[in-house]
Amino acid sequence: MAACDGRGEAIGCFGLTEPTAGSDPGGMTTFAHRDGGDWILNGSKRWIGLASVAKVAIIWAQTDGGVRGFVVPTETPGFTATPIKPKLSMRASIQCDIELSNVRLPESAMLPNVVGLKGPFSCLNEARYGIIWGAMGAARDAFEVALDYSKGRLQFGRPLAGYQLTQQKLVDMALEINKGFLLALHLGRKKDAGTLQPDQISVGKLNNCREAIKIAREARTILGGNGITLDHSPLRHANNLESVRTYEGTDEVHTLILGSKLTGIAAFR
Numbered sequence: 001m002a003a004c005d006g007r008g009e010a011i012g013c014f015g016l017t018e019p020t021a022g023s024d025p026g027g028m029t030t031f032a033h034r035d036g037g038d039w040i041l042n043g044s045k046r047w048i049g050l051a052s053v054a055k056v057a058i059i060w061a062q063t064d065g066g067v068r069g070f071v072v073p074t075e076t077p078g079f080t081a082t083p084i085k086p087k088l089s090m091r092a093s094i095q096c097d098i099e100l101s102n103v104r105l106p107e108s109a110m111l112p113n114v115v116g117l118k119g120p121f122s123c124l125n126e127a128r129y130g131i132i133w134g135a136m137g138a139a140r141d142a143f144e145v146a147l148d149y150s151k152g153r154l155q156f157g158r159p160l161a162g163y164q165l166t167q168q169k170l171v172d173m174a175l176e177i178n179k180g181f182l183l184a185l186h187l188g189r190k191k192d193a194g195t196l197q198p199d200q201i202s203v204g205k206l207n208n209c210r211e212a213i214k215i216a217r218e219a220r221t222i223l224g225g226n227g228i229t230l231d232h233s234p235l236r237h238a239n240n241l242e243s244v245r246t247y248e249g250t251d252e253v254h255t256l257i258l259g260s261k262l263t264g265i266a267a268f269r
């Protein structure tokens with residue numbers, strides 16, 4: 001395996017989702033069984049970011065003792081990663097199908113100390129927290145592009161920014177961006193204090209992705225026809241945010257997490 005000494009030279013990937021197990025990772029069928037002192041992995045993963053260029057994959061698999069994580073060097077015989085294309089979202093990044101066919105690993109490849117889905121979920125909570133900020137960054141760029149454009153674009157003899165309907169759009173966008181950043185800041189402070197709870201991360205992920213998509217789409221309207229070209233970022237952000245609202249738990253999954261928290265009744269189990 002490539003050395004992992006903090007220099008950022010080896011790309012890794014995170015393999016949880018499967019063709020038939022997305023929102024419900026507990027339904028995964030990838031299986032690791034013992035063969036003497038080794039582990040043998042068989043199964044499929046889907047949508048795995050950077051897998052075709054990664055040196056190492058963390059693969060989550062069922063075992064006789066529950067779900068475990070395995071460190072898999074991607075050059076191991078039986079490991080294949082194939083990019084998924086064409087895509088209409090996140091076109092600049094790679095997501096792959098992975099096939100695991102009798103991938104033989106030493107006993108030391110299994111991640112110690114964590115059994116079950118709390119292993120992958122602890123990674124997802126970190127990524128979900130990052131998305132809370134990232135979605136608002138995309139929204140802010142879309143807003144700034146629309147604001148700038150509206151000041152320079154004249155129709156009916158005046159800048160678009162001078163019309164009340166445009167100002168309403170800009171103000172609504174600015175309100176949600178400021179609320180979204182304040183929410184992210186609040187959650188970040190709780191994270192620093194060690195008091196951030198998973199359902200609070202769901203609040204941020206759900207709200208900020210949902211609002212960011214609305215903002216990017218609204219910003220696009222201010223750009224009119226020019227907004228559907230690659231010369232301007234809002235529609236690109238909106239399309240990329242379709243992925244962001246899907247990975248790390250869809251809108252629906254976070255809604256169900258919060259519904260369960262509010263009512264005490266889990267609707268998805």
Ligand SMILES: Cc1cc2nc3c(=O)[nH]c(=O)nc-3n(C[C@H](O)[C@H](O)[C@H](O)COP(=O)(O)OP(=O)(O)OC[C@H]3O[C@@H](n4cnc5c(N)ncnc54)[C@H](O)[C@@H]3O)c2cc1C
Nearest residue numbers: 014015016017022023047048049243246247248250252268
């Ligand atoms: C760009 C991109 C990058 C990704 N990167 C990775 C990665 O690096 N590693 C990784 O492991 N995975 C990755 N994923 C996978 C991602 O986590 C899954 O796509 C996501 O969990 C949803 O799973 P699914 O696509 O199978 O959809 P499904 O689970 O089939 O869901 C389809 C629809 O049904 C809804 N749904 C599901 N269950 C319920 C329910 N109980 N009630 C109501 N509605 C429901 C969902 O919300 C969704 O709207 C990535 C995905 C994308 C698009």
